[in-house]
Amino acid sequence: xxxxxxxxxxxxxxxxxxxxxxxxxxxxxxxxxxxxxxxxxxxxxxxxxxxxxxxxxxxxxxxxxxxxxxxxxxxxxxxxxxxxxxxxxxxxxxxxxxxxxxxxxxxxxxxxxxxxxxxxxxxxxxxxxxxxxxxxxxxxxxxxxxxxxxxxxxxxxxxxxxxxxxxxxxxxxxxxxxxxxxxxxxxxxxxxxxxxxxxxxxxxxxxxxxxxxxxxxxxxxxxxxxxxxxxxxxxxxxxxxxxxxxxxxxxxxxxxxxxxxxxxxxxxxxxxxxxxxxxxxxxxxxxxxxxxxxxxxxxxxxxxxxxxxxxxxxxxxxxxxxxxxxxxxxxxxxxxxxxxxxxxxxxxxxxxxxxxxxxxxxxxxxxxxxxxxxxxxxxxxxxxxxxxxxxxxxxxxxxxxxxxxxxxxxxxxxxxxxxxxxxxxxxxxxxxxxxxxxxxxx
Amino acid sequence: xxxxxxxxxxxxxxxxxxxxxxxxxxxxxxxxxxxxxxxxxxxxxxxxxxxxxxxxxxxxxxxxxxxxxxxxxxxxxxxxxxxxxxxxxxxxxxxxxxxxxxxxxxxxxxxxxxxxxxxxxxxxxxxxxxxxxxxxxxxxxxxxxxxxxxxxxxxxxxxxxxxxxxxxxxxxxxxxxxxxxxxxxxxxxxxxxxxxxxxxxxxxxxxxxxxxxxxxxxxxxxxxxxxxxxxxxxxxxxxxxxxxxxxxxxxxxxxxxxxxxxxxxxxxxxxxxxxxxxxxxxxxxxxxxxxxxxxxxxxxxxxxxxxxxxxxxxxxxxxxxxxxxxxxxxxxxxxxxxxxxxxxxxxxxxxxxxxxxxxxxxxxxxxxxxxxxxxxxxxxxxxxxxxxxxxxxxxxxxxxxxxxxxxxxxxxxxxxxxxxxxxxxxxxxxxxxxxxxxxxxxxxxxxxxxxxxxxxxxxxxxxxxxxxxxxxxxxxxxxx
Numbered sequence: 001x002x003x004x005x006x007x008x009x010x011x012x013x014x015x016x017x018x019x020x021x022x023x024x025x026x027x028x029x030x031x032x033x034x035x036x037x038x039x040x041x042x043x044x045x046x047x048x049x050x051x052x053x054x055x056x057x058x059x060x061x062x063x064x065x066x067x068x069x070x071x072x073x074x075x076x077x078x079x080x081x082x083x084x085x086x087x088x089x090x091x092x093x094x095x096x097x098x099x100x101x102x103x104x105x106x107x108x109x110x111x112x113x114x115x116x117x118x119x120x121x122x123x124x125x126x127x128x129x130x131x132x133x134x135x136x137x138x139x140x141x142x143x144x145x146x147x148x149x150x151x152x153x154x155x156x157x158x159x160x161x162x163x164x165x166x167x168x169x170x171x172x173x174x175x176x177x178x179x180x181x182x183x184x185x186x187x188x189x190x191x192x193x194x195x196x197x198x199x200x201x202x203x204x205x206x207x208x209x210x211x212x213x214x215x216x217x218x219x220x221x222x223x224x225x226x227x228x229x230x231x232x233x234x235x236x237x238x239x240x241x242x243x244x245x246x247x248x249x250x251x252x253x254x255x256x257x258x259x260x261x262x263x264x265x266x267x268x269x270x271x272x273x274x275x276x277x278x279x280x281x282x283x284x285x286x287x288x289x290x291x292x293x294x295x296x297x298x299x300x301x302x303x304x305x306x307x308x309x310x311x312x313x314x315x316x317x318x319x320x321x322x323x324x325x326x327x328x329x330x331x332x333x334x335x336x337x338x339x340x341x342x343x344x345x346x347x348x349x350x351x352x353x354x355x356x357x358x359x360x361x362x363x364x365x366x367x368x369x370x371x372x373x374x375x376x377x378x379x380x381x382x383x384x385x386x387x388x389x390x391x392x393x394x395x396x397x398x399x400x401x402x403x404x405x406x407x408x409x410x411x412x413x414x415x416x417x418x419x420x421x422x423x424x425x426x427x428x429x430x431x432x433x434x435x436x437x438x439x440x441x442x
Numbered sequence: 443x444x445x446x447x448x449x450x451x452x453x454x455x456x457x458x459x460x461x462x463x464x465x466x467x468x469x470x471x472x473x474x475x476x477x478x479x480x481x482x483x484x485x486x487x488x489x490x491x492x493x494x495x496x497x498x499x500x501x502x503x504x505x506x507x508x509x510x511x512x513x514x515x516x517x518x519x520x521x522x523x524x525x526x527x528x529x530x531x532x533x534x535x536x537x538x539x540x541x542x543x544x545x546x547x548x549x550x551x552x553x554x555x556x557x558x559x560x561x562x563x564x565x566x567x568x569x570x571x572x573x574x575x576x577x578x579x580x581x582x583x584x585x586x587x588x589x590x591x592x593x594x595x596x597x598x599x600x601x602x603x604x605x606x607x608x609x610x611x612x613x614x615x616x617x618x619x620x621x622x623x624x625x626x627x628x629x630x631x632x633x634x635x636x637x638x639x640x641x642x643x644x645x646x647x648x649x650x651x652x653x654x655x656x657x658x659x660x661x662x663x664x665x666x667x668x669x670x671x672x673x674x675x676x677x678x679x680x681x682x683x684x685x686x687x688x689x690x691x692x693x694x695x696x697x698x699x700x701x702x703x704x705x706x707x708x709x710x711x712x713x714x715x716x717x718x719x720x721x722x723x724x725x726x727x728x729x730x731x732x733x734x735x736x737x738x739x740x741x742x743x744x745x746x747x748x749x750x751x752x753x754x755x756x757x758x759x760x761x762x763x764x765x766x767x768x769x770x771x772x773x774x775x776x777x778x779x780x781x782x783x784x785x786x787x788x789x790x791x792x793x794x795x796x797x798x799x800x801x802x803x804x805x806x807x808x809x810x811x812x813x814x815x816x817x818x819x820x821x822x823x824x825x826x827x828x829x830x831x832x833x834x835x836x837x838x839x840x841x842x843x844x845x846x847x848x849x850x851x852x853x854x855x856x857x858x859x860x861x862x863x864x865x866x867x868x869x870x871x872x873x874x875x876x877x878x879x880x881x882x883x884x885x886x887x888x889x890x891x892x893x894x895x896x897x898x899x900x901x902x903x904x905x906x907x908x909x910x911x912x913x914x915x916x917x918x919x920x921x922x
């Protein structure tokens with residue numbers, strides 16, 4: 001019999017009494033060493049509830065969301081997450097564990113993260129991957145601060161595409177606020193990097209050039225090799241943004257000159273989750289001592305068996321404080337576990353086939369929309385991955401609103417431009433979307 | 443298995459089992475995996491030639507990850523008194539809440555179509571504000587350290603808007619390492635504040651450290667020694683007198699729920715570690731979430747978007763002088779949703795009782811262990827000294843007793859520190875067992891302790907060679 005306000009403290013009345021008595025006090029209040037003048041005697045006005053009614057309450061609130069079929073992407077994607085992942089990652093030994101500061105009793109998570117790092121190394125072609133950042137936006141910020149530490153260049157420039165997801169651009173601005181560094185946008189040409197324009201802008205003051213594939217408009221970037229050559233000539237870092245599924249098909253960025261790859265790894269492993277992600281971060285070995293975040297390394301235990309441990313912790317803030325490579329401590333480890341599990345579940349063939357589907361589905365949907373009066377798709381004459389931009393004769397906002405009224409969510413990305421993303425989770429709804437778009441675009 | 447094998451082969455290595463009828467046991471030394479040729483409708487120059495990844499069936503993978511989980515220690519495996527980390531039991535039902543199909547939608551949905559999510563965000567903003575005694579709360583920062591960074595960016599924006607260019611952030615030497623790193627990231631010089639002999643802020647040293655250059659003082663209360671900063675009202679005055687802001691590190695908020703609020707103590711900015719105070723799972727190191735609360739004076743600067751009520755519904759808006767964004771979208775939503783459910787379950791009464799039991803447990807456990815505890819009285823955690831023993835070795839030996847050890851060797855103002863936080867979820871019997879484990883190790887000889895752990899699946903791991911010869915991926919094992 002417990003006698004508590006919180007249902008998660010196991011104390012019986014007798015036990016509480018015995019503990020208080022052992023401490024020589026009558027009530028818990030006496031243990032609080034808080035001056036009278038700042039003691040709180042108000043309420044939060046939050047009613048406690050039974051578990052059953054709490055679930056019902058939250059379910060009722062969430063049901064206020066509309067049920068829509070989402071054709072949304074722009075850097076955040078919904079792929080089918082196999083049931084096995086929920087069941088296995090919800091095992092409490094994973095879910096309720098902490099950072100692996102005692103490796104002897106954390107071998108399971110450490111090995112899973114080592115496997116995650118190995119998969120990211122394979123997909124990016126780079127030497128080192130950390131075991132997660134918060135999301136793509138913060139990973140981009142960390143890549144830029146790594147570049148600053150590596151180049152020791154104040155008053156330098158970071159070059160980013162003019163079309164960059166707003167959340168990434170504005171997060172990057174905050175990561176660079178403590179540094180004398182300018183962020184400069186370079187132009188795009190029909191959905192890809194305008195290499196001639198970029199060439200004019202890269203010089204010795206260029207700290208890094210950031211490019212994405214696929215881009216925020218869904219186009220596969222065709223000029224990564226040229227950009228890699230360009231940054232190589234000027235000793236600027238080349239940072240590529242992508243995701244693990246796209247990289248299953250596309251050339252490994254390291255082979256095109258990338259020094260760092262960032263992106264959102266939770267493209268695999270998490271559902272849409274209202275923007276929750278996992279920052280992917282991989283780099284060349286030359287930057288090993290500058291890597292932000294945690295690294296899992298292989299070692300041996302006292303019986304010479306292979307074992308895993310967090311390593312190179314002298315970069316981290318609990319040891320190096322203000323001279324740390326980053327302030328990141330809590331990361332997205334459990335999501336990285338889910339990503340690794342999803343990749344393993346698909347296997348190399350499954351992953352490559354799913355990636356190929358992302359090319360084929362986007363092409364098919366664009367072709368079908370292009371046949372509709374009032375629509376032209378895709379806007380860019382490029383190869384696309386998952387998504388593309390369509391031109392609308394009608395105001396894009398009106399088209400999107402009509403589509404939403406019919407049960408379909410799309411992006412508005414210009415006065416006369418909408419963007420649509422197709423994956424295996426919404427491919428079955430294409431017929432309905434096309435029908436609704438035929439009405440909406442007129 | 444060969445001698446250098448781990449207990450569980452990598453997924454990569456297990457791929458070999460499926461491919462070789464002759465071999466049942468994994469050939470660990472060969473590290474074989476599946477390589478496929480890439481056949482694409484894209485031009486060759488854009489695509490890779492091949493992809494090499496593990497290739498296992500679902501049952502094999504299920505066994506693999508089950509075995510890995512068995513080689514891992516979580517809150518449900520046993521006591522986890524890791525100081526300053528607040529390893530509480532994570533109620534199961536919040537996982538079901540987060541799995542609600544309506545919880546997982548795309549972040550670029552129209553406002554109108556996600557009223558349910560906006561309502562949860564709004565209510566949680568309001569509830570956290572009341573719990574902390576703050577006026578407004580942003581949910582965007584995806585972790586505690588991200589909250590610190592956000593808070594310092596808010597302080598910076600506040601000073602700049604007053605035409606006040608300040609260069610320093612003052613931080614006690616006993617603070618979390620993230621405080622220092624977050625202040626530096628936001629472009630500030632860090633002034634380290636030595637602790638007084640009683641383990642608290644030395645107000646004379648504080649007076650010397652404060653100046654017109656002080657943008658903020660970062661403090662946790664109770665501090666990392668578990669001690670309440672009794673002079674907090676005076677400290678707040680001193681900081682405010684030089685025009686600085688007072689920042690509250692919410693890592694230790696579990697000690698204060700319903701008893702005291704940072705806002706009432708004079709703090710201007712605070713972050714909440716919801717994965718600590720509000721029992722969302724730590725997930726092996728994340729995700730967490732680090733909402734930030736501020737007073738009215740600073741609310742104009744909060745990240746974009748913020749959520750407010752509008753004609754019968756909820757809307758996102760950009761605060762007038764918003765610092766912008768600290769995450770690509772709105773942070774770790776599923777963690778915040780679990781937080782909301784946890785708070786709704788406990789209510790005022792449960793939250794206050796959680797603190798009461800956490801403080802009771804810490805004091806009771808401390809009273810039962812033989813080690814010297816140099817400072818007090820303490821709240822939810824205490825720092826004992828291992829004395830002549832090496833605290834890191836003591837921790838390894840505690841693993842043999844089937845418990846997760848305390849945080850060791852930090853803060854360094856206590857020799858061989860054992861920072862211990864039992865939280866409210868342990869009962870008297872478990873605390874007695876935990877004390878017995880502490881005391882047993884306390885009485886053991888150096889040789890026994892240095893050999894530990896001996897009863898764990900993996901024995902003591904060589905962390906020096908892991909750092910000297912970094913092998914960070916399966917690919918890097920190739921030269922073995």
